[in-house]
Amino acid sequence: MNSTVAPNLVAAVSEQRQWNRLMAMAQLGAITGADGSPGVNRPCLSALDREARRLLIGWGEAIGLKPSTDALGNLFLRHEGTEPGLAPVLAGSHMDSQPAGGRFDGIWGVVAALEAVQALHEAKVATRRPIEIVAWTNEEGGRFAPGCMGSMAYAGHRPPDTWDAVTDGEGIRFGDALREQLALEADIPRRSLGAVEGRAPHAYVEAHIEQGPILEAEGLDIGIVTGIQGSRWFLVELAGESAHAGTAPVSTRRDAVQDMVRAITALNGLMADPTDVLRFTVARIEVAPNSSNSVAETVRFTIDFRHPDAAVLTERGDAIEATIRGAVRNCGVQVTERFHALPVEFAPEVTGAVARAAAAQGLAARRMPSGAFHDAQFMVPLCPTGMIFVPSRRGISHNPAEYSSPEQLARGARVLAQVLAELAEG
Amino acid sequence: MNSTVAPNLVAAVSEQRQWNRLMAMAQLGAITGADGSPGVNRPCLSALDREARRLLIGWGEAIGLKPSTDALGNLFLRHEGTEPGLAPVLAGSHMDSQPAGGRFDGIWGVVAALEAVQALHEAKVATRRPIEIVAWTNEEGGRFAPGCMGSMAYAGHRPPDTWDAVTDGEGIRFGDALREQLALEADIPRRSLGAVEGRAPHAYVEAHIEQGPILEAEGLDIGIVTGIQGSRWFLVELAGESAHAGTAPVSTRRDAVQDMVRAITALNGLMADPTDVLRFTVARIEVAPNSSNSVAETVRFTIDFRHPDAAVLTERGDAIEATIRGAVRNCGVQVTERFHALPVEFAPEVTGAVARAAAAQGLAARRMPSGAFHDAQFMVPLCPTGMIFVPSRRGISHNPAEYSSPEQLARGARVLAQVLAELAEG
Structure with a gap:
């Protein structure tokens, strides 16, 4: 990326705005854990999930992003590039939670992508390529098993009707819940499922909390994720x-x-x-x-x-x-x-960009594999893919006690902003 | 009992009427088992349970029996004796079922008691003592644990508010479900909980399917139950x-x-x-x-x-x-x-009456303990108590495949009729 741009861009990432948005999202399905921690239960394709999506869309529209959804309910917010015909850079994660989940797993990757794009806007950094923020449907698999349905269908890993007959704990079929959601979101422009016009994205980057203890134990800021088990x-x-x-x-x-x-x-x-x-x-x-x-x-x-x-x-x-x-x-x-x-390895284009951004920002980083699976796993065959981790307190996740600090999350968003700026110029 | 009366009384027990009533009851909560067998799911204190109680009351009122309930929802139908002031003989069982239960467990003991009393009416056999048909609340413990709440409270084994805070699978409190039922049955005369005027019943007899394989395996008609584990x-x-x-x-x-x-x-x-x-x-x-x-x-x-x-x-x-x-x-x-x-032993007055009735009717009987617990367990400290078993096909129970034939059930009702006639003269 243009090194003269980076300071403006990094300064435009707002720790407070990102944290406020996460706390607003955490109200949608707020629960209290056994130890009193404030957690979240926001099942995919639920009314709470749709409230969260509307909240995100509103934030995006306020800075001119264009929403769209596909047949699996994957939600996109498009930041236009100076060359709109180029394949976009995708960045995001998921918005559903475990039944007794935390306030950061998944949702931070979506909110961080929005923060990064908003920083691009505010720093007046134009990018050649479009950037699409994505919220994948049903990553957790907590309500409908398995997880990662949205990214699997997007990537063509499985046909989109594969899980129609899967039922949740109350006997509701995935296909029926999806149909209901698509009807309730009929006002959002529909795009075809998968890569636009059959052309793979230019790259995919997912920011996520580590869900393990390593970064905290080693006093590091950023995990340069090398692959997923x-x-x-x-x-x-x-x-x-x-x-x-x-x-x-x-x-x-x-x-x-x-x-x-x-x-x-x-x-x-x-x-x-x-x-x-x-x-x-x-x-x-x-x-x-x-x-x-x-x-x-x-x-x-x-x-x-x-x-x-x-x-x-x-x-x-x-x-x-x-x-x-x-x-x-x-x-x-x-x-x-x-x-x-299967286990996957991430692309050097992306891991390199993450390492460069962390170094440029003076952050302590290490290369590490991911123990959890993520939607990124299914993007690997499609395009250069990578992930950015930030520390999780005591490594606790899938639990209301899950916690990363506003500062830790802001550092992750700053790295993501610089990585997106670099990739969207490539 | 007066031996000249027995033939009339025995002939007045209707195999067909009893079976028809059981099949009508089996419609209230009808389910189909994994093997296609017609089973029942009728939880205690449910609308289905109340439908079953109204059906029973209607049958009883048609022959002049007087209904009443108590604070635990135990339901009584009183057949008056020639000496109404005497302690009554109680006979009955329960009407709730397991979640995937059969058509005979519990409900037959109530329907058989009605059949026996109706036979007394039709054979014009007056009894000195009143006979009260009883349907105890929540014997199964399938919805609210433990079972036998109604009989435990009646017998003073536990205070009536013991289980108020017990919740079912949906979080509904027993106390609230009971209060709702009492309100919906406010038209039925309320009696005080426990033995009327503090005087123990004269005897308690419960007819029940064996729920084990012994009678069938030995080709017998009647189990003279000696106690309960x-x-x-x-x-x-x-x-x-x-x-x-x-x-x-x-x-x-x-x-x-x-x-x-x-x-x-x-x-x-x-x-x-x-x-x-x-x-x-x-x-x-x-x-x-x-x-x-x-x-x-x-x-x-x-x-x-x-x-x-x-x-x-x-x-x-x-x-x-x-x-x-x-x-x-x-x-x-x-x-x-x-x-x-604790394990209980039944009274020789009752086991003797069952043995005499079976012998008089030419039925093959044996003495045997009960593996299942029953409301009768809690009546033992109150009054002479006993039970009558009939064969269960393959010993299967708590399962839609539970089955006893119309003929086997009629033999049980005939023995019960003669036992009640004898005990109500004593």
Whole structure:
């Protein structure tokens, strides 16, 4: 980028404005965590999600950005370039939260992109390329599993109707919730799904809180994200038989809870990792009829398995079903893979730009992989992609106690502004 | 009883009328089981429960029975005796069902009591003592735990406001649901809670399906129930910490699901019983936030533990909390006992009357204990109490596949009619 522009641009990023916007967003679905922390529960495709989108659109329109949505509900705010026909630089993240989530995961990446673009406007920095701020639909997968539906469909990783029949906890289908939202947002111009006119974006940059303890522990400001570990999600369904808890002899039962305990115990063995790099999580369980004196007829539970090494991800992930079948005694078993994202490496064009911006601004940075998956994962095949991390207090995330300071977040937005300015000139 | 009366009375019990009434009741909350069986989901204190109560009242009023309710919503239909001042004989059961329950558990005992009393009317058999048909509130404990609230309060086993703060799966308080029902049934005469004028009933008889396989396996018609095994219910709450499934190292997590697996595995050891007499069941699990990529912060699970030997019930039940505390690694533990019913033995006056009636009617009967608990358990300290079992196909219960034939149920009602006639003369 033009080095004479950077000081103006960096000064135009407002720590207070960005923080105020995050706090305004945090009111939409505000909850209180067990420790009293102020968290957020803003499910994708909910009325709260739509309120957040309208709030964002209003902020964008106030500085002349043009909103549009696509068939998956991905929301774009376009800052025009001096050469509007060039492929745009995309920057953003997501606005949905976990059921008991924090105030920064996802939403900061969207608000930071707006802050960066607003700084470009205020510093009167014109860019050759357009910049599009994007808010991807359903990154979290908290209401409808899996996550990253919006970015997967945009990138052509999966057809857009893949998840229509997925239901939330109340039995509402994703396809129906999406249709309702598109109808309620019919006033927002609709664009075709995917890269405009089939031309890939010039680059994609996502700012995000680290969701891990490394930057804080090392006293750093910026993470130059080098890639994302791979993730595989499975749904396990065990089918037994209900019976009376007082009369049915234990020896004759087909108890789905007991088979779940056997399955998880065996999976703990499969997933044991003395290096503590592997991530294996069972975090969602549904029992039916879920009555204390009726033996469980069915249990559904999820598996979230991640590893940075594709070989480990393949080998152990492929062994999950056989491990479960070898462990259960009395129930029918169905294992369905719901999400499979290979590990990715980010582009040197973007990691280089992040490193340059951090250095130019005198910020302490390091290169690091991402343990969490992000929408950026699916942009990698499309265009040069990268991410910018800022510190998370105690590494806590997916929790109301999630916290990054106004200052830490402003530093991230300043780096993002400079990265966007550079990429949009390229 | 007067042996000249029995043939008339027995002939007046209508197999078809009783079956038709059961099938009419089964429409109120009809569901279809996984195998296509027609089941019932009729939670206590629901609109469906109230429809069932109105249906029963209508049938009773058509033969001159007088309805009344008490502060717990227990419903009575009184058949007057020739000496109205005498303590009545009580007969009945409950009308609520499990969430995925059958068409006979509970409701048959109420319909059979009505059938027996209607047969007394039609056979013109007057009784010295009044007979009161009773439908106890919330025997199942499926919506509000524990079960048997109505009979426990009637018998003075627990104060009537004990369960006011218990909530169902939607957060509705038992006290509020009860208040709503009492308001909606304000037209039904209210009686004081418990034995009328402080005088215990003369006897209590409950007809019920066996909910086990013994009568069917041995080709018998009638179970002369000698007593009920003891039950203890516990709620276990594990408090960990939520975290991001992709970033939080497994070694540092406080994962409530993993501690639940450890706890259940340890409890399986505590509850091991080579004789297969002990019943240990974990059948209700609630995880929060229950999102596949957020490590579980809390898990609540229930324990249903039963045994016919009070010493075993005390010793192993009292060891539950220490067993759990010894097994969990990272979570806070709270164990609350929600229900404690000691084993009971039924009175020879009633078991004798059941045996005499079965023999007089040429039915094949055996003495047997009950594995399930029943409202009868709480009547034992009040008055001579007993139960009549009929066969359950394959012993299946708490399941839409629960089934007893019209003929089997009619045999049970005929024995009940003769037992009531004998006891109401005593």
